[in-house]
Amino acid sequence: MTDEIIDVWMQQPNQRFMAQPWLESLLRWTGMERTAPPLPATLGAMDEAGVRVGLVSAWHGPNGVLISNDEVAGLVAGHPDRFAGVATVDLTDPVGAVREIRRCVRDLGFVGVRVVPWLWNLPPNDRRYYPAYVACVEEDVPFCTQIGHTGPLCPSEPGRPIPYLDEVLLDFPQLVVIGGHVGYPWLPEVLSLARKYPNFHIDTSAYAVHRLPPELVEYMRGRGRTRVLFGSNYPMVTPAQCLKRLDDLGLGAEARELFLGGNARRVFSLPV
Template sequence: MQHPTVRFLREDMFASLHRWTGAAEPTGELPLDATVRALDDGGVDRGLICAWYGPAGPLISNDEVDACVRARPDRFRGVASVDIRYPVAAIGELRRAVQDLGFVALRIVPWLWGLPPNDRRYYPLFATCVELGIPFCTQVGHTGPLRTSETGRPIPYLDDVALEFPELVIVAGHIGYPWTNEMIALATKYPNVYIDTSAYAAHRYPPELVAYLREHGRAKVLFGTNYPMITPRRALERLGELGLDSETRAAFLGGNATRVFRI
């Protein structure tokens, strides 16, 4: 999830998402209490707030995320992002976010950069994630914003990363549609690869993902929202239609994330 800044909400590249969701143009800064209420409304205890860095700079900086976490440490943990064009500075910022600010993961959105995750510019960060003991979070599947979707193909790009960095914990968000079976194949193939369901309401999960979640993927799929695009309540309102048993449901809604992010 994100606690969005005004510059994030007003970014032109999200116009297609506003069209899909019917969201109104933001008129001012979203209070943190509004995001907390969104969690409460959906029955969510804790959210992972992601920073957002791209070639034009941060739409949500690590320090802005940290301010949210410090204000409500009972409800939020931070997920860092960095500028991948400058490896030395990026590694330093990632170390600061984890070691000084207590962030629990790194997230890079490949389509923001137009670079798939097997590009050489990610690799120093992958090594640093392993050293720091944190997951690497990314996006797979098509893009909602009007940017290329190619960077979100699980195979070959994320396949290369998992093969070359077997110690790296990878959490691939947004399911991977229309390449969902590729993403399931990677999560099955590699012990440290996981899928999160952010940006999808439960009734929109592809059937193959639901089957995987019910069966041998019970420990490999994590619930997510991509808030503010989708609220927790909307993401969960038809969860009962998936037919999950109580053990699988508990793992999906929190147990898997608690283990993967060590929180």
């Protein structure tokens, strides 16, 4: 594959992350072990699919840090040509969250912020997110979130796009938001937000591309070609598994290039 590929949803888990009880359903579906993949395996999975750059996220939940921002920073520092960092924050510490976003962007060079609503069981219009949104706008980085149902055995309702994300996009017209994991079973709501708000984007993480909903593929082929980004959700799904039947999408040359890397490079302001 000769296309430049940027994977916008990855994580390099540690054993603390892999020990979480909510991973049980994902481990059952994927056949993964509760063992963190070594870094060479991650790089090998990227190389297998031709992924040039992976956006690797930290994780923080109500019970504390799972993958710290500093762990991600160390990974990026060791392989700056292969990884870019996505920060996370503690929603219960709004002032600390703002300071942490500033530190991660200004000092560590992170390119985005991610908070997963199902992990907190808080929809994105909850007041505890709002300081982080302001910091993202001020630091000019996207806010990444999860939309749709959850693979982990946690409530899916926080991932419903309307009314929760709709209200955020109304309140913060300058905030760039990327909704990961496609948004099933609420695809009409997802696509309505994408048509309504120019700063809302979708990433295809957790889906093999041949399993993407037909209405999303149609959107990618046409007016939505600048609004959909490739993501894998590695290590739960590898980039190669996601892209195995890429040609089945029937994307034109421009739409394919934008989906695989061009949109991510623009939205996350990645260096050329």
